[in-house]
Amino acid sequence: MPVSVEKMVKVFGRPKSLTDARFTYCPGCHHGTLTRIIAQVIDELEIAERTVGIAPVGCAVFAYRWFHCDAIQAAHGRASAVASGAKRADPNLIVFAYQGDGDFASIGTAESIHAANRGENITVFFVNNQVYGMTGGEMAPTSLIAQKTSTTPEGRDPALSGYPIRFSEMIAQLDAPVYVTRQALYDTKRILEATKAVKKAFAYQLEEKGYSLVEVLATCPTNWRMAPTDANKHVAEVVTTVYPLGDLVDRG
């Protein structure tokens, strides 16, 4: 039965807080999904006019192009410190940092932990895809044991390079953070769950409750050398065994 155009209802569209600039992400990468979720939540909470996003160094370096809000491009690893400075300068702003695992959990370790420990009233999105995507797939602090990367061609050897770092669990040990959660985007259910977590994290900031960290397990089909569907399956079946999903802290 054909349905007339007049009777069609638009149920899904581009969030206003997402620009129409083309993503530079590879097919099957979850960065685009998370970017869209954040933009959608900014719309839902009607905070676009007071939001400042902090763009990192790495695959998400162009985040300032995709969000239709004010943005600051930070040095590698410093997004949480830049976010701290911006939020302190004007506490009425809603400030979020968008950081990859190399950015957040390696070069920015000190800035990440101390922003959390000060209980900065900011929201941090930590995209964990276990690899340095932008520079060509090198080992990340989050890379799995035996994971082959361009700098661990024989697989990550703990004797040489240590173990996958569960950074969110470290943050969860601190007294200040109000919300620490690990989410994934490999299927519809996870995407809906992750959207709720993103919304909760922003809501806590709006309510001036303090620091929130939303870790998101993401795929990197290009550097994992996997088809997007296989990459989704890998997150669901392997990555989540090292990085279990769920809330680590919710003091809201």
Place this chain on the structure above:
Amino acid sequence: MGERLLLRGNEVIAEAAIRAGCQCYFAYPITPQAELLEHMARHMPGLGRTFIQAESEIAAISMVYGAASVGVRTMTSSSSPGISLMQEGISYLAGSDLPAVIVNVMRGGPGLGDIAPAQADYLQATKGGGHGDYHTIVLAPSTVPEAGELTMLAFDLADRYRTPVMILADGMLGQMMEPVELPEPVDVAALPEKPWATTGAKNRDPNVIRSFDLDPEVLKQMNRALQERYREIEAKEVRCEETATEDADIVIAAYGTVARIARSVVRMARADGIKLGLFRPITLWPYPYQPLRELSKRVRTVLTVEMSAGQMWEDVRLAVCERAKTPFYGELGGVVPTPRSILSEVKKHAG
């Protein structure tokens, strides 16, 4: 006005920053600038302003970057090793056209060095310091009251040119106490607007603060704009001071603490019949090449005296360009030259 207090250089810089409307201050403890940090810790929160003791100098300058993006007056302070850690952030501030004030109370280096006064960060401060084609305006006070005046000026210049400005002091200036008449507080509400700041995109297109563009042609234009601003700063903001140069045969070129000592040496030399003058750069970048060039036409010798192995000496020789002799006397590692030791150097070259 009229408030006359006995204060350390570090405290005067802190108090002047507060009076200049510094809204956010971020720093990490290091000798010999700790009193600056402590003064801010005591006074900023009560004024409803932000003081954060950062986890590192890297974090401190990154917080400055965030606060400067939002458009408030912001400052950090440190000493030599900490300033080295801040170079990343200073390069980003310059590349992103952000105003901020950075105080370097220099100590002996390289490496951990010591905690005594030195001037061995001159090249780092004046030639860029971090990566990329940039400069920071560098102001060099030589007395405690001047440290306060130049701190006020630093905030104005930073805002006017959207550039980081460095106060280059040293451990002697930071620790020394002098009577100071503190400047009047600035009316922050009356300062010029910053329409570029990331204050929330309400009724306007989003503002983006960045030093980044992958297109070399675009980055070239960003660099060109930066260089044009530097030419403007060089044309308008050179500051220097000459003492007893009218009839001088020989002048000392010195800045900061050494210039202050050299002022005594001028009196001592003149008492001995030596026509000695003093040329004191106040802006180390932009360097007062032209005034020194003019002066070098009238004197036989320009003796550079520094607490370094000859860093400003390079700029002196560029300015003088063999129109006069350019000997050098430097003390290293945190040793402060005495008036007597400088006078004996003057006498070597005055004959």
